Amino acid sequence: MTDEFDIEDFLPYLLNQAADSAAIEFQRYYKSRFGMLRTEWRVLFHLGRYGTMTAKEICTRARLHKTKVSRAVTALEQKRFLTRQEMARDRRHEHLKLTKAGQAAFADLSAEAKRFDAALTAKLNPQERQILRNCLRQIANL
Amino acid sequence: MTDEFDIEDFLPYLLNQAADSAAIEFQRYYKSRFGMLRTEWRVLFHLGRYGTMTAKEICTRARLHKTKVSRAVTALEQKRFLTRQEMARDRRHEHLKLTKAGQAAFADLSAEAKRFDAALTAKLNPQERQILRNCLRQIANL
């Protein structure tokens, strides 16, 4: 172990700074275009990506607390982006499903995310991009 | 540009997940040991790293809003980790300086940060560590 550790290189700090920088612009987009909060976008994207899920499944997969998901689901429902469907077999569960409008918003935001991601990594070469994502996934242990 | 973009690979999302994971344990440490909030730790570390600074300089360097810094400074002052010194030349500025206790806390937290950082990157090889930090700095444009 070398002794050249500088607190400015502290990984949680760098990660946080990078995450903040990266989020700002996209956040502005979904906020102004769809009036969404970050957790709402997260829930939307999980439903768009994986199809119908319960709130609990979203909590697990997105690593969000159930109260945050609960409130985001309510907000998305009010915006008519999703509907709930109670399961007959176990009435505690409710399946969440995007409406047409929700799917349209997901499509729009995904396309924007893709463009945004490309711009963010424009200065990185393919190897760096690969390593960056791998490292991030490992640290997040996803 | 390939067409295989998966929203799960969206960089702001990965960054955020990684940042959250990375922060949790360390956060628990400074919270339980010194009763600090994240912004307080940030301010402390800037003062420890760069010596006496004004609140404004911390804002710029740490990219924190002045209200956050203002509150963190007040909290750190109450914990006797720093003192303020008004400048005679321009009484709007106040130089912030760590007390002995503040320096001790900084030393403790820096050592812990170093251990923590090492653990976090234990599974990465030197090249990956290098690339990861470079990419993060670039994205954060530090």
Next chain:
DNA sequence: GAATATTAGTTGTTTTTGTAACTAACAACA
């Protein structure tokens, strides 16, 4: 099958953050 435990999800209350308006000190320039 009644008592207890668990699970999914909600609601209420407290912290923390974000935004904007404010004060006090200084600067610039007529």
Next chain:
DNA sequence: TGTTGTTAGTTACAAAAACAACTAATATTC
């Protein structure tokens, strides 16, 4: 000098997050 502008930092109020307590449905266990 005195009006206007700018800067450093604080305070007040609104939005959001964190945490704990709750309800309702199902499982478990005796």
